[in-house]
Amino acid sequence: MSLNVSNLTVHHGAICAVSQVSIAVPTGKLAAIIGANGAGKTTLLRTLSGLKTPTNGSIMWKGEKIAGIKPEALVRRGISHVSEGKSVIPELTVRENLELGAIWRRNAKESKESIDQVVSIFPRLGERLQQRADTLSGGERQMLAIGRAIMSKPQLLLLDEPSLGLAPLVIEQIFQTIRDLTTSMNLTVLLVEQNAMGALKIADLGIVLNLGKVVAMNHAQVLIDDPAVRAAYLGY
Amino acid sequence: MRKKLALFIFLGWILLLVGDRIDELRVYQGAQIAMYAIALSSIVLLTGYSGQVSLGNGAMMAVGGYSAALTLNNLGSPVWFAFVMAVVVSALFGAFLGAAAARLSGPYLAGTTLALAVGLPEIANQFDFLGGVPGILFDVGFPPARFGEEFTQYKWFFWIATFIALLSLFITSNILQSRYGRTWRAIRSNSLAAELSGVHSGRMKILAFTLSSALAGLAGAVMAMTISLVAPGAYTLALSFALVTGAVLAGVSSLPGVVFGALILVAIPEVADVLATRWGGDENLNNYLPGLIVSVLLILSVIFTPNGPGEKLKRRHHKKA
Amino acid sequence: MQKILETFLIGLSTGSIYALMSIALVLVWRSTRVVNFAQAGQAMLSTYIGFEIATRTEIFWLGLLFAIAAGALLGAGVDYFFMRVLFKHAVSGPAAVVAPVIATLGLLGLIRSIVGLIWGGEFKSIKAPASTDGFTIGEKTIPFSPLNLLIIVTVFVILISLAIIFQRTNLGLSLRASAYAPEIAQLAGIKTARTRTIGWAIAGGVGGVAGMLVTSSNFLSPYSLDLLLVFGFIAAVIGGLESMVGSVVGALILGIALTFILNYVGTSLVFIGGFVVLIVVLLVKPDGIMAKGRARRA
Numbered sequence: 001m002s003l004n005v006s007n008l009t010v011h012h013g014a015i016c017a018v019s020q021v022s023i024a025v026p027t028g029k030l031a032a033i034i035g036a037n038g039a040g041k042t043t044l045l046r047t048l049s050g051l052k053t054p055t056n057g058s059i060m061w062k063g064e065k066i067a068g069i070k071p072e073a074l075v076r077r078g079i080s081h082v083s084e085g086k087s088v089i090p091e092l093t094v095r096e097n098l099e100l101g102a103i104w105r106r107n108a109k110e111s112k113e114s115i116d117q118v119v120s121i122f123p124r125l126g127e128r129l130q131q132r133a134d135t136l137s138g139g140e141r142q143m144l145a146i147g148r149a150i151m152s153k154p155q156l157l158l159l160d161e162p163s164l165g166l167a168p169l170v171i172e173q174i175f176q177t178i179r180d181l182t183t184s185m186n187l188t189v190l191l192v193e194q195n196a197m198g199a200l201k202i203a204d205l206g207i208v209l210n211l212g213k214v215v216a217m218n219h220a221q222v223l224i225d226d227p228a229v230r231a232a233y234l235g236y
Numbered sequence: 237m238r239k240k241l242a243l244f245i246f247l248g249w250i251l252l253l254v255g256d257r258i259d260e261l262r263v264y265q266g267a268q269i270a271m272y273a274i275a276l277s278s279i280v281l282l283t284g285y286s287g288q289v290s291l292g293n294g295a296m297m298a299v300g301g302y303s304a305a306l307t308l309n310n311l312g313s314p315v316w317f318a319f320v321m322a323v324v325v326s327a328l329f330g331a332f333l334g335a336a337a338a339r340l341s342g343p344y345l346a347g348t349t350l351a352l353a354v355g356l357p358e359i360a361n362q363f364d365f366l367g368g369v370p371g372i373l374f375d376v377g378f379p380p381a382r383f384g385e386e387f388t389q390y391k392w393f394f395w396i397a398t399f400i401a402l403l404s405l406f407i408t409s410n411i412l413q414s415r416y417g418r419t420w421r422a423i424r425s426n427s428l429a430a431e432l433s434g435v436h437s438g439r440m441k442i443l444a445f446t447l448s449s450a451l452a453g454l455a456g457a458v459m460a461m462t463i464s465l466v467a468p469g470a471y472t473l474a475l476s477f478a479l480v481t482g483a484v485l486a487g488v489s490s491l492p493g494v495v496f497g498a499l500i501l502v503a504i505p506e507v508a509d510v511l512a513t514r515w516g517g518d519e520n521l522n523n524y525l526p527g528l529i530v531s532v533l534l535i536l537s538v539i540f541t542p543n544g545p546g547e548k549l550k551r552r553h554h555k556k557a
Numbered sequence: 558m559q560k561i562l563e564t565f566l567i568g569l570s571t572g573s574i575y576a577l578m579s580i581a582l583v584l585v586w587r588s589t590r591v592v593n594f595a596q597a598g599q600a601m602l603s604t605y606i607g608f609e610i611a612t613r614t615e616i617f618w619l620g621l622l623f624a625i626a627a628g629a630l631l632g633a634g635v636d637y638f639f640m641r642v643l644f645k646h647a648v649s650g651p652a653a654v655v656a657p658v659i660a661t662l663g664l665l666g667l668i669r670s671i672v673g674l675i676w677g678g679e680f681k682s683i684k685a686p687a688s689t690d691g692f693t694i695g696e697k698t699i700p701f702s703p704l705n706l707l708i709i710v711t712v713f714v715i716l717i718s719l720a721i722i723f724q725r726t727n728l729g730l731s732l733r734a735s736a737y738a739p740e741i742a743q744l745a746g747i748k749t750a751r752t753r754t755i756g757w758a759i760a761g762g763v764g765g766v767a768g769m770l771v772t773s774s775n776f777l778s779p780y781s782l783d784l785l786l787v788f789g790f791i792a793a794v795i796g797g798l799e800s801m802v803g804s805v806v807g808a809l810i811l812g813i814a815l816t817f818i819l820n821y822v823g824t825s826l827v828f829i830g831g832f833v834v835l836i837v838v839l840l841v842k843p844d845g846i847m848a849k850g851r852a853r854r855a
Contacts, residue, residue, distance in 0.1 A: 049744065075746035082744075089738045092730075100734050103727045104746035152746055289655035291594075291662060336836050343592040343798065344843070346658045347790045348835060350594060354783045355828040362825030473783060477666050480659055524673035524779075531666030538660045539646045 002027040002188050003048075003156060008057035008067075010040075010047050017043040019212040020057070025205060027155075030182045030189040032203035032220060034196040034233055040212040041192040042084055045158045048190065049081030050074045061156065076104060080154035084161050086141040088148065090134035094125055097133050097144055101151030111151070118147040121177065139170035146177070156188045157181075163195045171195065175202050196233040200224050208233065244406045251398050260390050264462070265502050267393040270401035271458040272482060272498035277408050278451035279483035280494055286444035287424035289342065292349030293452045294476030295356040300326040300453025301460040301471065302366060305374040315376045319400065322457035323450045330449020334442035353476040357468035371467025374460040397458050404451060409491050411447065420444055474527060478504075481534040487541075504529050563699050564820045565813060570705035572812020573712035577767035578789025579796065579804040580719070581760040586798050587736040588756045589640060595661040596764050597786035598668030599635065601779065603628035603761070604768030605676055608683050608777055617686035617773070624765035632761020636754045639664065673779045680776035689774060708770050715766060716805060719759075723801070732756050784828075788815075791835045797845020807846065 003025045010018040018040040025031045033041050046052045048059060050071035059067045066074060071081065080101075088097050098118055102111040119126035122143040128136065133144060142162050149157055159178065163171040179202040182189050193199035200206050206223035208216040216229060223229045255263055275297060283289050290296075303325035308318040336348070360366040379392035411417060422430040423437045431437050460466045478501055486497030508526040515521060578596070585593040606627040611620025643660050687703040723729035734742040735752045743749050768777075771785055792811045796803025811834060818830040838845070 051740070051744075071743045072746050072748050075744070080744070083740065087741050087744065089734055089741055091737045092734065096730055096734075099727070099730060100742065100745045100747070103731055106727075148745060283655055287655075289658055291658075336840055342655070342658065343586065343590075344794065344839060346594075346655075347592055347794065348839070350662075351787045351790065351832060351835060354787050355832060358828050359825075473780075474666075477662060480662060484659060520674050520677045523678060524670045527666055527673070528670035531663050531670055534663035535660060535667060538656050538663060539643055 002062055003190075004060040005048070006058055006060075008044070008047065008054050008059065010043050010052055010054045012043070017212055018047065018054075021209075021212070021214050022057075023207055023214065023217060025188055025190065027188050028182070028186045029204040030179065030187075030191060030202065031205040031207055032196075032199035033190060033192045033207045033209060034194075034199060035209035036233075037194075038211075039209040041209055042160055043212075044209070045081065045160050045190065045192050046083075048156075049079055049158055051081070051083075072104070075152050075154075078153070078155035079158065080149035080152050080156070081158040082145045082149050082160060082162065085164065086138065087145045088133045088136075088141050090132065093130055093132055094136070094144055095129040097148055098125075098129075098151050101148040104152070114151045114153070118150055121150070121181070122147055138166050139174065142166065142170075142174055143177075146174075146181075150181070150185075154187065157190070159189065159191045161192055161194060163193060163198060171198060175199070178202060197224075200234075240406070240409070244402050248398065248402050251402075252395070255391060255394050255398075260388060263388070263394045264390045265506075267390070267397040267458075267462050268502045269495070269498045270394070270397035271455055271462060272479075272501045273401050273494045274404050274451055274458060275455035275479050276482045276486055276494035276497045276501075277405055277491060278448045278455065279479055280486065280491055281408060281412070281451065282444055282448040283483060284487075284490070286420045286441055288441065288444070289346050290349040290445075290448065291346055291476055291480060292352035292356075293448075293479045294471045294473065295349070295352040296326055296330065296449045296452035297456030297459060297475065298356055298360070298466070298468075298471035299329050299449070300456030301374070301466040302360065302372075302456075303453065304457035305372050305460055305466045306365075308374060308376075309372060318374075318376075319454065319457050322453045326453020326456070327446050327450035329453075331442060331446040333449070334445025350476075353473050357471050360468040367467065369468060371465050371470070373465050374457075375464055376461050393462050396461065400454065400458055404454060405491065405494075408447075408451065412491060416440070416443065474530075477527075477534070478530055481530050481537075484534060484537050500533075504533075559699070560820070563701055564816050566701045567705060568813030568816030569809060570701075570708045570812075571816055572792075572809040573709050574767055574770050574785070575788045575792045575812050576805045576808035577712060577715065577763050577770070578785050579792035579808045580716075580801055581764040581767070582789055582793045583796070583798060583801055583804045584756050584760040584763075586793070588732070588753045589636070589657075591640070591657040591661060592790065592798075593635075593661050593760070594658070594786065595635060595664035595668065596760070596789075597782045598665040598672075599628060599631045599761050600764035600768035600785070601777075601782045602668050602672055603631060603765035604772050604777055604782070605672055605681075607765065607769045608681055608772065611683050611769075615684070617684065617769075620683065621766065621769050624769045625762040626765075628765025628768075629758040629762035632764070633754050633758040635664065635761075636757035640757075641750070669779045676779075678779060680778050680781075681772075682776045683769070683772050685773045704774055708773070711766070711770065715763065719763070719801070722759075728752075728755065732759075788812075788831060791831055791838075794835060795838050795846055797847050800845065800847045803845055803847035 005024070006022045008018055008021045009016065021044060033044065035041055043052060047054050050069050050073070053068050058065055061077065061079065066077070092100070095115070098115050099111060102114050105111065124140055125143055125147055128140065133141065136144060146162065162174050162178065166174065175198050178189065178191065181187060191199050191203065200220045200223055203220040206218060206220040207214060208223065208229060216223060216226070224234070255266060275293060278296070279290065279293055300322035304318040304322040307313055307321040308315065361368055366372070376396065378389065379387045419430070419435055419440055423435060423440060456471065459470065463470060482497035482501045485500055486493030505526045508529055512521040512525050578600070581596050582592060585591060585596070603624045607620040607624030610623040611617050643657060685704050687707045689702050689704045691698045691700045691702050723733060731742065731747045731752045732755065734745065735747055735749045739749050767785060768782055771782065775781065788811060789808070792808035793804045795807030795810060796805070811831065814834065815827050815830055819827050
């Protein structure tokens, strides 16, 4: 198990957003986290990347405790978080947004190589390297956000609603890319999604959150076939 | 309302009695405390209740002081009219500034008022009718003869200043408890929500500005009375700083706190004087120690009790209960 | 015609000094959301240090270097020891919004008092690095002096260096990213708190240069940089508070406008002129002249 979360509890002020969550994701696997609005999916992700400090519980990453460590330090340990809502900086160019992800590595040559790698994954970004990020379409911005995360050479990728506000065709493409990246780069991926069906289809594991608690965790296909899950989250 | 009026009259009576029993220097400082209390209530009204920060109250005081002096000297009007004019002119000035500032949020307003505080005294230097660097005299005259020979000039200042302070604090406290006061608090805590429930937040902010300036102008005129003149050197940036410090110490949203703030502002130079003498009393020490104490107090209080020392006490009280 | 040109050139020299001050304010505003009124104090203390060095060694440029170093150290120190503590403590209540502004004001007072305690209130002057006598063209001597030219050149060099740092280096990219979107920068692995402190240091150094340049043609006192702060702020507002390019443009416009008022109307209206410019900009174009999509471009 590369990521091992046990009994994690996180508060927003007085409100308990994540309650006693325990999950485990093996290396190279893609886990989809689904659930209704306010289920605590985003809070869970923000805690894993260090943006929030948990009230209780532990997070083990590659055998080390990482709860409470700052995000910029976790990036150096291979954890990359693409936050909700196309996490790019509109004022910067596409190239600058990408370069940002590799600054901490302090190696201009590797940074260039990583840009080439991102461009080979997302050729559309390659055509727009000199444009400002706010000229991109929603799908391109999401590609850029994922590209920036790849620039940090992650081993654990945390994705928060990459499909938000995108057209169905684009969503399909983004999901396919996420699946391919997981396999080709041997990434461990946590994918938080409202689009439960799409996410479960590409995932190895499915985790269902409700009101801050894990209510189901199983192979993605098992969840897709589970009538209760279908009724509650897949809409049929 | 009736109760509060009685309270204020009682307070005034106590102060008059106290005024008879303390020496000249303390009487004079009493007048200064009254002046600072008016000036601080002007800041409290603006910052504490409407959420805007004005760093230029020294400049507003200058507007009031000059208006009063010009009225008294050029129109030969009675003294009370000079104070009224100080209020009217600075209120107009405040309304004008508020109209511009109502569209601004935090940093713009702070910067604009700071610019005023730095620049307005400079303007007085440039125009002859404002008296240049030496300034112009502002003489409210001797106390009326019927008070007797014993009644000193300083005591007269004290009476006038105390009367004006009590009157303006009474009016201010009533305004703050009225519909307007509630609306200001609503705007401060959430201006969008206030707008949505039908408040003209722009208009209300202009009103806050106008009233605040009127109070500051009044304080400026009282100050001119206590030093018998208006001059650019009296309304410096340091004065604006001191006022902000006093307001923070008073707890920016507490009207009773202004008396405490005013007391400290008057005490600081005295404490500084004692310390400077004890530490050798060279000229720099005398000149800059008061400023040092004011700044350190301001910084410490803004870090540790940004809402005034009263807040912590209140919280402690709540915890016990 | 000649007078117009002269006024323009002197305005350019004045405005270029304002530009430095307004850049210092904009840099801090972008990263910390505070208009740092203490900047006048930081610049003043740095200038006093530069003054001591310049007077003892009789080398203006050495003084300038020390002023830059002192300004940078001071700026970093203010952020590290002061703003961080402040943001930890002042979080709620009616004063939360105004606390940082008031705190910088307190800091300005503190630095001013310390400078007063050390150096006293009397006016000091620094020997200018170039002649203050105007250039002579043919028979006539114009008011524009070698010092004015030197000021313009120095500021130009500094602006170019800043542009290179901000647009071409990783540090610049980190600074911009942390200012625009601190959380995304953090998730990208940028140490945003440290980056912010570096931003304060750069602002402090730039402020130190502004102080030295103003003082080279004027006197130095614990109050002598207050007006520079005000004009720097007005220039920053003209530029929209967010944009460094905008603030430089704003500063040049302001410097030239005020010099025209000075030469054609009289001293008495210079400050009023500046204030009117401020009010008009705030009323007509509150987002600054660079608004319209480019408002936050560095």
